[in-house]
Amino acid sequence: MTYESRALLLLCSVSLFVGKSLAAERSFQRQPPPGIPIPAETKEELRQGVTRLHGEIEDLEKSFASQPARLELVPDITIYENAVKYALEDDIFYKPEDFVAASKLLAAGRERARLLREGQSPWVTATGLVVRGYRSKLDGSVQPYGLVVPDSYHSGEGRNHRLDFWFHGRNNKLSELSFIADREKNRGEFTPADTFVLHPYGRYCNANKFAGEVDSLEALDHVQKHYPIDENRIAVRGFSMGGAATWHLAVHYASRWAAAAPGAGFVDTFIFQKMVKSTNQPPVYVQRLWHLYDAVDYAENLFNCPVVAYSGEIDGQRQAAELMSRAMAVEGLELVHIIGPKTAHKYEPRAKEDVAKRIDALMAKGRDPLPKKVRFSTWTLRYNQMAWITLDALERHWTRARVAAEVVNPERIIAVTTNVEALTFSMPAGLCPLSHEPKVVLDNQELSGPPPAADGSWTAHFQKQRGMWEPVSSIPKGSLKKRHGLQGPIDDAFMDAFVMVRPTGKSMNEKVGAWTRQRMDQAVEEWRLQFRGVARVKDDSAITDEDIANHNLILWGDPQSNKVLRRIAKSLPIGWDAHNVRLPGRTYSASGHVPVLIYPNPLNPKRYVVVNSGFTFADAAPTSNALQVPELPDYAVIELGTDKVANAGFFDEQWKLPALK
Numbered sequence: 131m132t133y134e135s136r137a138l139l140l141l142c143s144v145s146l147f148v149g150k151s152l153a154a155e156r157s158f159q160r161q162p163p164p165g166i167p168i169p170a171e172t173k174e175e176l177r178q179g180v181t182r183l184h185g186e187i188e189d190l191e192k193s194f195a196s197q198p199a200r201l202e203l204v205p206d207i208t209i210y211e212n213a214v215k216y217a218l219e220d221d222i223f224y225k226p227e228d229f230v231a232a233s234k235l236l237a238a239g240r241e242r243a244r245l246l247r248e249g250q251s252p253w254v255t256a257t258g259l260v261v262r263g264y265r266s267k268l269d270g271s272v273q274p275y276g277l278v279v280p281d282s283y284h285s286g287e288g289r290n291h292r293l294d295f296w297f298h299g300r301n302n303k304l305s306e307l308s309f310i311a312d313r314e315k316n317r318g319e320f321t322p323a324d325t326f327v328l329h330p331y332g333r334y335c336n337a338n339k340f341a342g343e344v345d346s347l348e349a350l351d352h353v354q355k356h357y358p359i360d361e362n363r364i365a366v367r368g369f370s371m372g373g374a375a376t377w378h379l380a381v382h383y384a385s386r387w388a389a390a391a392p393g394a395g396f397v398d399t400f401i402f403q404k405m406v407k408s409t410n411q412p413p414v415y416v417q418r419l420w421h422l423y424d425a426v427d428y429a430e431n432l433f434n435c436p437v438v439a440y441s442g443e444i445d446g447q448r449q450a451a452e453l454m455s456r457a458m459a460v461e462g463l464e465l466v467h468i469i470g471p472k473t474a475h476k477y478e479p480r481a482k483e484d485v486a487k488r489i490d491a492l493m494a495k496g497r498d499p500l501p502k503k504v505r506f507s508t509w510t511l512r513y514n515q516m517a518w519i520t521l522d523a524l525e526r527h528w529t530r531a532r533v534a535a536e537v538v539n540p541e542r543i544i545a546v547t548t549n550v551e552a553l554t555f556s557m558p559a560g561l562c563p564l565s566h567e568p569k570v571v572l573d574n575q576e577l578s579g580p581p582p583a584a585d586g587s588w589t590a591h592f593q594k595q596r597g598m599w600e601p602v603s604s605i606p607k608g609s610l611k612k613r614h615g616l617q618g619p620i621d622d623a624f625m626d627a628f629v630m631v632r633p634t635g636k637s638m639n640e641k642v643g644a645w646t647r648q649r650m651d652q653a654v655e656e657w658r659l660q661f662r663g664v665a666r667v668k669d670d671s672a673i674t675d676e677d678i679a680n681h682n683l684i685l686w687g688d689p690q691s692n693k694v695l696r697r698i699a700k701s702l703p704i705g706w707d708a709h710n711v712r713l714p715g716r717t718y719s720a721s722g723h724v725p726v727l728i729y730p731n732p733l734n735p736k737r738y739v740v741v742n743s744g745f746t747f748a749d750a751a752p753t754s755n756a757l758q759v760p761e762l763p764d765y766a767v768i769e770l771g772t773d774k775v776a777n778a779g780f781f782d783e784q785w786k787l788p789a790l791k
Contacts, residue, residue: 161752165223172229179236183211186243203251205263209274210239213306222305231311255285261313264352267627271663275349276313276329278321290360292493293326297368297375300335333661337755338375341661362496369393381428384435385517389492393440394447397425397454402756415763418528421509429457430507438466438488442473500561506533511617522605523552540565545572552593552605562588572599612783618764620728621745623682623738630667633687638708639721645770650686653744670694682738701732703787714789727765
């Protein structure tokens with residue numbers, strides 16, 4: 131099937147099921163699945179071990195309160211506590227050997243605590259297999275990652291090193307405990323010489339999307355802070371689910387990597403899930419939201435990143451590379467695709483050697499930090515940057531936007547755009563090749579650009595006014611408009627720091643109150659289970675100005691029961707009182723319906739508020755990573771009792787709700 135055929139088939143098969151029930155698929159098994167029974171004596175011994183280590187960690191945090199450098203190393207100990215604590219609390223010991231592993235991890239944590247208390251941290255400069263941790267901005271939880279530190283690394287030497295990501299495959303039983311235990315003994319699939327290999331946990335099994343995507347980038351930031359990594363020699367690699375993660379991060383962040391090496395995996399939802407054979411298609415808004423993560427829709431971005439793909443000849447997941455090859459061909463690009471003869475879902479030895487040699491050659495060359503030509507395709511401002519191009523506003527979300535730009539000579543840049551309303555060209559210090567008065571030709575309009583700064587950097591902003599491009603001193607931030615990190619859908623709120631806000635008042639009616647309480651409890655539980663963190667939860671009466679300034683607020687309840695929601699209710703585009711839920715041109719009874727939505731917080735428009743929703747795909751996610759995509763757009767009205775979606779859609783680029791027909 132060609133890329134064009136896929137798109138045509140998708141359009142022809144779409145049907146809008148406004149009455150879809152959110153509860154219809156809730157028979158899926160919990161993920162991660164429950165484990166084996168824990169002997170009472172073992173459970174008590176491990177609980178005591180966790181309590182002891184937790185006490186040591188608290189003492190270290192108090193002792194190092196005025197020593198930030200040492201305090202920052204405490205998460206390297208907390209990962210051991212969490213691994214055993216979560217296994218106990220979530221019932222995720224899967225074999226008797228896990229009990230032994232848990233005892234060893236607690237001992238390792240106590241040893242690191244002892245060393246740090248004595249002013250030592252040998253694991254920071256060690257080579258070989260090292261497990262470390264950092265505190266995530268999303269929920270404040272400590273997350274682990276694994277490193278293979280090359281023997282050639284010498285602390286303080288100052289020489290920068292290559293780094294390869296390795297994204298793990300799907301394993302529904304990959305607890306923190308099993309991940310850390312494996313990372314302390316398993317070097318992994320590829321360990322190139324003189325190379326750091328970063329193994330992100332990815333917050334369990336989500337193909338490094340959403341919180342898993344943030345985890346990968348946060349882990350990389352942590353490694354770069356503590357080790358000398360060459361910014362121009364970073365690769366993304368992985369196999370199976372890790373191959374899907376590689377495709378995803380390769381296309382969405384193409385200009386960050388020197389190379390990408392996906393093995394197997396998946397690159398779309400519609401074909402991978404065999405929906406072509408289904409008469410029960412998802413709603414139109416869900417299919418639009420596939421554009422968030424379907425790698426085939428971002429194939430053009432691989433113009434900016436060389437790819438060496440691998441598939442086994444008889445592997446069903448060979449489909450991923452074949453679909454990407456076709457999608458790239460539409461863009462005039464050719465995929466290097468290595469195939470392991472007569473091989474199923476694994477690397478064939480000779481093909482593996484071929485992949486390794488090709489990637490090593492690309493990594494030796496490194497990425498171009500300022501390419502003269504850049505091509506960029508996106509569907510959302512969540513992914514708005516490629517090399518020296520940043521998209522600041524789209525004409526319409528979930529419609530493809532494109533930019534093709536070239537530094538023709540020191541006096542001239544030419545760029546062609548589609549579906550772009552505002553953009554910025556930005557070149558870092560010392561790399562700008564432009565002369566004193568460069569010209570910028572945007573969609574055949576010649577404009578004057580600002581001169582480069584004294585440090586060799588250059589930044590130029592452009593905005594469309596009445597269909598014509600104009601240079602501007604900056605992109606206006608004050609108006610209510612969709613922009614990067616403030617563009618929806620609902621699930622986007624969980625890609626930055628957030629707080630669940632619990633109502634303390636009486637609900638407008640008990641049915642609504644019971645529904646919102648149940649949904650909040652479910653959201654907190656599923657965040658813990660599927661994204662392996664601990665959601666911050668605060669009473670509405672406890673929300674501070676600092677919370678409003680620094681977090682997306684997930685508001686539960688209604689305008690009567692939740693004090694924060696009461697403060698902003700009149701500023702939201704959906705009306706809600708004791709009698710009605712009101713959308714333009716449509717009214718629903720408040721006794722039988724609840725609105726859910728994402729919107730810029732009227733108390734701080736730089737952050738979101740979400741009303742009555744956690745991440746929206748919790749029920750479907752355990753069956754397939756390809757279904758870990760948003761199930762709701764910017765807003766919806768839910769029918770109580772059935773949990774059917776009575777209405778749903780997207781706000782426009784000004785966050786307005788169009789009149790419903």
